Amino acid sequence: MTSPLRVVAVSGGMQRPSRATALAEHLLDLMAEQVPCERRLIELGQLAPQFVGAAWRSQLPEAVELELAAIERADVLVVATPVYRGSYTGLFKHFFDFIGQDALVDVPVLLAATGGSDRHALMIDHQLRPLFSFFQARTLPLGVYATDKDFVAYQLHAEDLLQRARLAVQRALPLLELTRQALPKVAGTTAAA
Known part of the structure; x- marks a missing residue:
């Protein structure tokens, strides 16, 4: 039996509740419905006071180092900002500047963002995709962009957004399955002949 995917979501939201966090959690839920996974959510707004003044990774407290290590060990990333x-x-x-340059090579990354209006929708392709290309990560084919009007009480509400999120995860499934198949087998099981 194959190990579950380690899926780590990073929300760049500054407050709680946060639309970016709600979007990241929704995408995590959709992935968990499709593939066996261990989920972890990192909220940068809650972690910020511990790393904003650090210039070097060696200056970070253990709590931040643990979150960075979780990202570097992830089989799949979901990022929402x-x-x-x-x-x-x-x-x-600033947070991703602490990630090891080669730590995300070939890691599938689902990109998501929230904004006040549709005019920022291309930010996923013009800002996020190049950042994760630098890390040589595999950005997944569809990003998910949401505006303020897509939420009610910090919950995803608009049917178009919900469909886009489902489609983004569906389109990611072949790569997620390949990633899962490449994981080590769980101890105590044998492969089928």
Whole structure:
């Protein structure tokens, strides 16, 4: 039997509740419905006070180091960030600056963002995709962008958004299955002949 995928979601939301966090959690739920996985959510807004003043990874406290290590060990990443002035937040970028340059090679990444209007929708392709291309990660084919009007009380509400999220996960499934098949087998089981 194959080990479950380690799926780590990172929300760049600064507050709680957060639309970016709600979107990340929804995408995690959709993945968990399709493939066996161990889920972890990292909320940068809650973690920020522990890393904003650090210039080097060696300056980070253990709590932040544990979250970075979880990302570097992830089989799949889900990243969701609010759009701020046409890009991801500075805090989001600062956090990913601590990730090892080769730690995400070939890791599938589902990209998502939230913004005040549709005019920021291309941020996924023009900002997030190049960032994760630098890491040589495998950005998944469809990103998920949501505006404020797609939520009610910080819950996904708009049917178009819900369909887009489902489609993004469906389109990711072949790569997720390949990733899962490449994982080590769980001890005590044998492969079928």
